[in-house]
Amino acid sequence: xxxxxxxxxxxxVPVILGVILLIFVVMDLAPGDPxxxxxxxxxxxxxxxxxxxxxxxxxxxxYRYVAYVKNMxxxxxxxSYISGRPVxxxxxxxxxxxxxxxVGAVFVALIISIPLGIIAAVHQNTFKxxxxxxxxxxxxxMPSFWLGLLLMLLxxxxxxxxxxxxxxxxxxxxxPSITMGLxxxxxxxxxxxxxxxxxxxxxxxxxARAKGVNEKKVILKHAFKNALIPIITxxxxxxxxxxxxxxxxxxxFSYPGVGKMVVDAIGNRDIPSVTGGIVMTTIIVTCVNxxxxxxxxxxxxxxKGQYVx
Amino acid sequence: xxxxxRVSKKYAKRSTMGEIWHRLKKNKGAMIGLTLVLxxxxxxxxxxxxxxxxxxxxxxxxxxxxxAPSAEHLFGTDDLGRDIMARVLYGxxxxxxxxxxAVLIAIIIGVTLGCIAGYVGGPISEIIMRITxxxxxxxxxxxxxxxxxxxGVSLTNLMVAVGITSAPQFVRIARASIMTVRNEExxxxxxxxxxxxWKIVVVHMLPNCISPLIVQATQRxxxxxxxxxxxxxxxxxxxxxxxxxxxxxxxxxxxIRDYSYMTFFPGLAIMLTVLAFNLLGDGVRDAIDPxxxx
Numbered sequence: 001x002x003x004x005x006x007x008x009x010x011x012x013v014p015v016i017l018g019v020i021l022l023i024f025v026v027m028d029l030a031p032g033d034p035x036x037x038x039x040x041x042x043x044x045x046x047x048x049x050x051x052x053x054x055x056x057x058x059x060x061x062x063y064r065y066v067a068y069v070k071n072m073x074x075x076x077x078x079x080s081y082i083s084g085r086p087v088x089x090x091x092x093x094x095x096x097x098x099x100x101x102x103v104g105a106v107f108v109a110l111i112i113s114i115p116l117g118i119i120a121a122v123h124q125n126t127f128k129x130x131x132x133x134x135x136x137x138x139x140x141x142m143p144s145f146w147l148g149l150l151l152m153l154l155x156x157x158x159x160x161x162x163x164x165x166x167x168x169x170x171x172x173x174x175x176p177s178i179t180m181g182l183x184x185x186x187x188x189x190x191x192x193x194x195x196x197x198x199x200x201x202x203x204x205x206x207x208a209r210a211k212g213v214n215e216k217k218v219i220l221k222h223a224f225k226n227a228l229i230p231i232i233t234x235x236x237x238x239x240x241x242x243x244x245x246x247x248x249x250x251x252x253f254s255y256p257g258v259g260k261m262v263v264d265a266i267g268n269r270d271i272p273s274v275t276g277g278i279v280m281t282t283i284i285v286t287c288v289n290x291x292x293x294x295x296x297x298x299x300x301x302x303x304k305g306q307y308v309x
Numbered sequence: 310x311x312x313x314x315r316v317s318k319k320y321a322k323r324s325t326m327g328e329i330w331h332r333l334k335k336n337k338g339a340m341i342g343l344t345l346v347l348x349x350x351x352x353x354x355x356x357x358x359x360x361x362x363x364x365x366x367x368x369x370x371x372x373x374x375x376x377a378p379s380a381e382h383l384f385g386t387d388d389l390g391r392d393i394m395a396r397v398l399y400g401x402x403x404x405x406x407x408x409x410x411a412v413l414i415a416i417i418i419g420v421t422l423g424c425i426a427g428y429v430g431g432p433i434s435e436i437i438m439r440i441t442x443x444x445x446x447x448x449x450x451x452x453x454x455x456x457x458x459x460x461g462v463s464l465t466n467l468m469v470a471v472g473i474t475s476a477p478q479f480v481r482i483a484r485a486s487i488m489t490v491r492n493e494e495x496x497x498x499x500x501x502x503x504x505x506x507w508k509i510v511v512v513h514m515l516p517n518c519i520s521p522l523i524v525q526a527t528q529r530x531x532x533x534x535x536x537x538x539x540x541x542x543x544x545x546x547x548x549x550x551x552x553x554x555x556x557x558x559x560x561x562x563x564x565i566r567d568y569s570y571m572t573f574f575p576g577l578a579i580m581l582t583v584l585a586f587n588l589l590g591d592g593v594r595d596a597i598d599p600x601x602x603x
Contacts, residue, residue: 018443023455030459137338137591141584143535145542146558146576149565157566244448248539252562262451263543266458278455282447 008290017069019282024065027275033057034271037081077276082268087276091258095280097167098246098257101176105242106235108181109188114231116185117192121200122219132189139186144245148179148252165254176253180245184238191234195227202226229296236292240285332596339592345585353401360395367391367550375568384574387557388564393571396552397578403553404582407468407546408534412526414472415533419479420522424510426480427487437480444477453536457545467546471536475529482525486518493517520597528590531583538579554579 035051043051049058056064071078077087120132155175156164162175199205200223208218246259254260258277265273333339360366370390378385384393422441426434444452456470487510490496499509540546541555549556554575561571 014439015442015446018439019446022443022447022452026455026459028459031461137587138580138584141531141587142580143538143542143555143576143583145539145555146572146579149558149562149572149576153565153569153572240448244450247450247454248542251543262454266454266543266545269458274455274458278447278451281451285448286446 005294008293012286012290015286016283019286020069020072020279021065023275023278023282024068025061027271028061028064030269030271032269034081037269072279077280078272080265080273081270082265082273087272088280090261090273091276091280094256094258094261097255098243098250098259100173101180101246101249101255101257102239102242104173104177105180105184106239108178109184112182112185113188113192117189118196118219118224120189120193121196124197124200129193132193136186136189139182140190142183142186144179144183145248145252147182148176148249151175151179152252167256172253172255176249176255179249179252180242183245184242187238188231188235191231192227195230196223198230199223199226232292232295236289239288239292243281243285329596333592336592336595338588339596342585342588342590342592345581346589349401349405349582349585352398353405356395356398356401360399362399365392365395366399366552375564377568378570385568385570387561387571388568393557393574396557397554397574400552400554400557400575400578401582403464403547403551404534404538404579407464407471407537408530408582408586410468411471411475411533411537412529414469415475415479415529416522416526418473419476420483420515422476423480423483423485424487424515427484428491428506428510428514430491434484438484441477441480444474449474449536450539453540454543454545457540462545462548464547464551467537467540470540471533474536475533478525478529479522482521486521487514490514490518524590524594524597527586527593531586531590534579534583534586 033048033052034055034057035048038055039048039051052058056067059067068078075088077091079086080090083090116132116136120129123129152164152175155161161171163172164175166172202223205218205222208222209215213222243259246257247263248259249255250257250259251263258281262274262277262281264270265277333343368391370386373382373386373390374388376382376386376390382392382394384397387393387396422437426437447455453470453474456473457466460466460469491514493514495513496509499513504512537546538553538555538558541553542559544556544559546555547553549560557575558572558579561568561575565572
């Protein structure tokens with residue numbers, strides 16, 4: 001198992017280097033001269049040239065990429081063109097705020113999707129099933145930025161239950177978390193139902209019932225535990241959407257997380273912040289996916305057996 | 310003999326398509342989705358005749374600003390006095406165009422690379438798949454943001470960005486599909502008579518494994534529409550004053566407290582369009598492969 005974990009960690013390295021290269025190349029194509037953005041308006045041509053040399057802009061992209069990776073290994077993602085602050089510092093300041101939203105979104109998604117998916121599967125082809133699936137389909141189809149605005153209008157501007165933006169204690173993460181969580185819940189409900197249907201007619205459940213195990217235990221212990229693998233898989237892939245979706249939700253609620261940092265940086269053409277924000281978020285998503293892969297082994301003893309071999 | 314073969318082939322093809330259509334027709338959700346999609350296409354086509362773009366869709370009329378929904382302006386008017394209904398209906402073309410063109414771009418890139426990876430195999434396949442892994446690792450919306458912010462805000466760049474971010478799924482599916490038929494006898498036969506590789510893939514292999522790609526394409530249109538409107542919402546999509554739903558929502562957001570209808574109708578339009586494509590996509594998936602129905 002340790003060897004497998006090590007192997008997976010080593011496999012992460014080329015992917016992360018590739019991601020940095022991809023974002024680095026794409027952002028390098030952005031128009032505009034960074035030296036002009038940083039320098040004072042009355043800077044002379046000599047001063048601009050010196051600034052370009054300091055930033056490494058007079059070197060080729062390959063040189064700058066290698067330098068970027070080297071700096072990144074030392075925790076340096078460059079400095080913001082606007083504030084002059086190290087991008088890594090700003091990112092790490094904002095990351096806990098986004099993680100709070102992500103945890104909140106996952107919580108909302110789980111408490112809605114798991115019961116709804118199980119009920120839909122157990123009552124397949126009944127009104128409960130159809131109603132759950134219609135709700136899930138509407139949830140999948142609803143853009144998060146619209147849902148966020150509707151929630152803000154009702155619960156913040158009309159009822160005044162929650163703040164409409166910023167970070168004012170626990171209340172400020174409720175609406176953004178629900179916005180992100182409802183979309184996730186819709187996807188997870190469909191997956192939970194489908195996954196439960198796959199196992200509900202299995203022989204081992206028939207055996208459990210024949211042995212006199214009560215139906216609640218059959219569903220929750222025997223069926224659900226085996227249905228968890230596809231649910232975890234989809235959950236893993238959706239986590240990427242949660243962190244990506246933070247860009248929109250944080251913008252709507254003026255929430256100072258990493259998503260808003262990237263959006264603000266784009267508005268200011270602050271390339272180091274955009275590159276650093278996207279690269280760091282991608283690394284986190286990749287690591288979370290690895291953890292989820294490893295969770296399979298815990299949930300499914302058959303997979304654990306393969307690792308041991 | 311040849312005529313008989315042609316006839317039987319034609320009959321067999323019709324029969325498969327007929328069977329899929331028959332299954333699709335029986336699916337109420339798919340039919341609702343199809344009806345909605347056709348309705349939205351009709352709206353997109355008719356709106357250019359029904360409304361004059363310059364005077365009714367983008368022209369400012371400050372005297373009429375912030376009119377609540379009424380018989381004269383069914384969806385009300387926005388902060389610049391423009392009729393929201395005219396803009397929402399006219400905006401259908403942008404969402405449809407971005408959704409469909411982006412998926413076509415994704416198909417062209419994804420299927421080409423996927424076919425090469427699946428057919429050639431070996432190190433070339435490994436390289437293509439590792440690059441695909443890299444693209445898949447970056448959250449879709451962030452990659453699209455990076456592409457649009459690098460190349461500039463325009464309708465074309467929006468479609469390219471959404472297309473590129475959707476392509477990796479097609480690479481994976483096309484590769485897997487091609488690999489399932491790679492060792493079929495008809496492929497060996499085509500190779501034996503000296504047919505060029507590209508022709509073997511395009512003429513013989515792809516038609517035999519195209520179902521998963523059709524399903525993916527139908528379902529992908531919905532997510533492409535959401536991605537595109539998300540980018541427009543962030544100011545990285547179709548530039549103003551074009552009536553794109555995402556950018557309409559974005560500008561309505563500033564007035565949500567007093568004029569919530571400015572955000573309600575464009576949002577509803579996005580949701581209904583995405584819902585329609587999701588319903589149709591699920592229906593097509595179930596009709597093509599009933600084993601997946603759940």
